[in-house]
Amino acid sequence: MRDHRIPDDGIYEGVRVLRRLPEGVEERPYGLFELEPLARTIGARVHGLDLSRPLTEALRTELNRALLEWKVLFFRGQHLTSRAQRDFAGNWGELETNPLLATGDDKETVRFDKAEGTTPTFENVWHTDVTFRERPAMGAVLQLREVPPAGGDTMWADMAAAYDNLPQDIKDRIDGARAVHDFIPGFSRFYPASRLAPFQDEFPPVEHPVVRRHPETGRKMLFVNTSFTTRVVGLDRDESDRLLRLLFQQAHVPEFQVRHRWEAGDIAFWDNRATQHYAVNDYAPHRRVAERVAIAGDRPF
Template sequence: MLETGVPAGGVGTDQASHDRPRATPAIDLLEGRRSLRRLPGDGPERCHGDYTAVTVTPVGVTLGAEITGVDLSAPLPAEVRREIHRALLEWKVLFFPGQHLDSAAQRAFGRLWGELETNPLLEAGDDPSVVRFAKGGAGRQTYENIWHVDTSFRPAPAMGAILRMVTTPPFGGDTLWADMGAAYDNLSDAVRARIDDAVAVHDMVPGFARFLDAGKLAELADVFPPVTHPVVRIHPETGRRTLFVNASFTTRIVGMEPAESDALLRHLFAQAHTPEFQVRYRWAEGTVAFWDNRATQHYAVGDYGSHVRVAERVAIAGDAPF
C-alpha cells in the first residue's frame, strides 16, 4: 500500500474489501469539503482589487472568467494589457466572447506575452505558429480528449495558449480546464512529502504514437527527446505550488520502482478529474480563450460525433519549470 491512500493497483475494490479497514483517502472528503483558493492565501470569496479597464465575470470558483469591454483586434492600451495579465494569474483561463479575430490579430495578441512557439507535431495553419484543430466530419476525429499540459515534453513548456473558435458543432465540443494549484493543495500531507522534491520524465511519444506513423514518430522523437521536470512546480509569478504531471506526456517518476511510480502517477493524474477543481466552457464561434499553461491542464471533449469543430491556437513560449 502506498501512502497515497489508494492501493498500489489504483482506485478500486476487491471481494475482500469489506473485511478490512478502509484506507484513509488522500483528499479529505468529509462533507465534500475542498480547499479552493485562487491564489496563495486566498479564500474562494476574496477579490484582488477592482478591474477598471475591462469587465471580469467569474464563471468558476478558482479558475475561469469572461472578459468583456475589450476589442482584441485593436491595439491594447497598456492598462488593458496589465489587467488582462492580472486576471490571467488570478483566474488562470480567460474567455473573450464575440471577438471574431483573424489569424494575424490572434498572433499579435499572443505576442504581447512573448515569442510564439512552433509545433511540428501538429497541423499548422497559414503560419507555423498557428496550430489548426479541424475535427469531425470525414476527417480526423478528436485526439485532445485527454487531460494534458501543452508541450510539457519540451525543456521549456509553453507559458500559455490562445485558442479561437472558428466553427462550433451544433452540440458538444466543450473544453474543460483543471486548476492544478488547487489539485496540489488538496493532496494529503503524506503525498505532498513524497512529491515535493521529486522529478518526472515527460515524453512526447506516448501522446502522439496513435496519430503518427513509425517513421515520423521516430524522427520527431529525435527532435524532442524525453525531458525531466519537477513533479511540483512553483509558478514563477504567483509563487504557488502546482502539480505538474499529466496523463499525455508524463511517463515515470525518477528514482522509483516502476510499480510504485505507476501507482503514484495514477493517483496524481486523477486529481484533474475532481469537478471542484474544474471549469467547463461552452464555446460560441468567435470566442477566444487564453489560459495559463503553468497552472492548468485541459481536456477538449470529443462528444460531437460527425459534426465539425474548427479552432486555431497559438502558444506562447515559456521557461523551464522549477
C-alpha cells in the same frame, strides 16, 4: 461495525480547499474591463474588450493579473483574423511552433479541423501542452472558427488547487521529486511510429519537477499529466505508476474545473503553467474547427 475501509490512493468525498489567490494577495477590482467569474478558483469571462485593437501597457498589465488570478480567460464573439490572434498572443512573449501538428495560415498557428473520421489529436484526455519540451509553453490563445450545434466543449483544471488538496503524506513524497516527460506516449495514440521517429532527436525525454512553482505568483502546482509524463525519477516502475495514477486523477475533481461552451469567434486564453485542459469530442458527425497560438515558456522549477 463491519470493515469499511475504502481503497487507498483515490479521490474522496469531503470539503475541498478552494483558494484562488496566493497567500498574502488581496482581492482587487479591475478598472479597464468587466470580469465575470465562472467557477470558484478558475475561469472568468472578460467583457468590454475588442481584442483586434492593440493593447495599451496598462490593459496588458491588468489582463495579465486576471490571467494569473483566474488561470483561463474567455472572450465572447471576437472573430479575430489569424494575424490579430497572433498579435494578441504576442503581447505575452515569443510565439512557439509545433511541427507535430497541422498548421493554419502560418507556422505559428495550429489548426484543429475535426470532423467524423479525422485524427482526434489530444481530445478526450487531460493534459498540459508540450511538457515534453525543456521550456513548455507559457500559455495559449485558442479561437473556435466553426462550432458544432451541440458538444465540443473544453474544460480546464486548476493545478494549484489540485496540489493544495493532496494529502500531506503525498505532498511530502513529491515535493522535490522529478518526473520524465516524453512526446511519444501522447502522440502515439494517433500517429504511427514512422511519423514520430524523425522527431526523437529534436524532442528527447526531459525531466521536470513533479511540483513546480509558478514563476510569477510563486504558488506550488502539480505538474504531471497523462499524455506526456512517463515515470517518477528514482522509483521502480510499479511504485511510479501507482503514484502517477493518483496524481493524474486530481485533474478530474469537478471543484477544480471550469467548462466552456463555445460559440463561433470565442477566444480562450489560458495559463499553461497552472492548468490542464480537456477537449470533449462528443460532436460527431459534425465539424469543429479551432486555431491555437502558443506562447513560449520558461524552464519549470
